[in-house]
Amino acid sequence: MAYVSDLSARPSRLDAVLQLFKRRAFHTPTDGLISILVFAALACLAWLVMDWALLRAVWSDADVAACQEAGAGACWAVIDARHRLILFGLYPFDQHWRSTLGCLTIILTVVASCLPWAWSGKRLVGLWIAGFATYYLLMEGSLLGLQQVTTDGWGGLSLTLFLFASVVILGMPMGLGLALMRRSEMPVVKYFAMVLIDFIRSLPLLTTLFTAAVVVPILLPTWLEGDKIWRVIIAFALFFACYQAEVFRGGFQAIPKGQFEAGKALGLSYWQILSRIVLPQVFRHALPSTINMVVVTFKETAIVIIIGFFDILASAKAAFGTGDWAPYYLEVWVFVGAIYWIFLFSLGQYGEFLKKRMKVQER
Structure with missing residues (x-):
């Protein structure tokens, strides 16, 4: 029981982080004043960015006229x-599905090669040959009977x-x-x-x-x-x-x-x-x-x-x-x-x- 009580008495990771933050940011009155000013400036900056990028933003192409209005935010x-x-x-615009699949092929090939399962010479070589071949066939197209x-x-x-x-x-x-x-x-x-x-x-x-x-x-x-x-x-x-x-x-x-x-x-x-x-x-x-x-x-x-x-x-x-x-x-x-x-x-x-x-x- 004493061992269990010792474990419960140990500070949690969050408590340790808070204690470290308090010791470094508010160690002296001067440090505390500087920390408050810096945090206030960062909070103000974060609010301005969020207000511009999210709250007052124009999101749709159909509402593009709103981007010209006074007080409009980001024109997404x-x-x-x-x-x-x-x-x-x-x-080509009508072939963008091929470029999308090619992009996803490269991403999936990179992700798959990062998994421990693929960490062998034969698997990596086979994976990348298959990935690059698929990308090239999709993007070039002629070998698959698509528009070149x-x-x-x-x-x-x-x-x-x-x-x-x-x-x-x-x-x-x-x-x-x-x-x-x-x-x-x-x-x-x-x-x-x-x-x-x-x-x-x-x-x-x-x-x-x-x-x-x-x-x-x-x-x-x-x-x-x-x-x-x-x-x-x-x-x-x-x-x-x-x-x-x-x-x-x-x-x-x-x-x-x-x-x-x-x-x-x-x-x-x-x-x-x-x-x-x-x-x-x-x-x-x-x-x-x-x-x-x-x-x-x-x-x-x-x-x-x-x-x-x-x-x-x-x-x-x-x-x-x-x-x-x-x-x-x-x-x-x-x-x-x-x-x-x-x-x-x-x-x-x-x-x-x-x-x-x-x-x-x-x-």
Whole structure:
């Protein structure tokens, strides 16, 4: 009974948080005054935003005239009227169902690959081959007997997601391969990886993408040019891989050399030591930086607008590019920002889940 009473006497988590808040925010009278002023300012700001975005907002395209009235709030009617352009870009209007399915295919493929069930080489490879093949067949269409839409007509959110997923999926194994090459005992392999990594990392991403989109077709014969979107994806993936290789290299350096020697003493081959002992620890050490690289890559997909791709940012600009909707650019950017936030917040939370899972496995 004494043990039970001790448990009931322990402060709850909420009580502990409140005590910590009180100690930090109201430790002295000066701290309390500053805290009250800051909280009052934040509450006032929150009310102004809610009043503009929700209470006085115009939601329907049918009520667009109300956006011009005095005292009107956010004109979300622009989203109601132009959301198809923002999400699907230049894709044919009557074929938007294909772009929708393609976008959902990429999202579901990413979500499925994040589940522990899919954490094996064969399952991941099969999952991504099926996901990318489905996306391409839906978006291009001719192989399914649908209206053909070339990659120049792809755009909006579906194109942004496709670029992001392609870059990460291709760049991650390329980065691991470059990291292993840089650690190689063969001088030619080692210095080739060092020169390539340092050279690519010394260039801005825009220069790399511009070279793939514009310069490469000038240097290569027509039959070797390939599609513009694939040249850009490969160049972007190489850029990602060179930075990710340095992240993996830091993970390798955090592992004591004695573990390699212990693996050799047990009679394990080089690849067995890597796959069973070294790489799991490398991924664990490199996880925070890897999540950061993935988040940055998602945001950097916006750069493709400069080389002629109609991604979600280009679609957003076109949405308020006409005279009728030009005054409501803020609402469009808030909508696009919310889309970015949802995806980036989800990636960050998944990274936290992985870190907690790895900590449990270490115990």
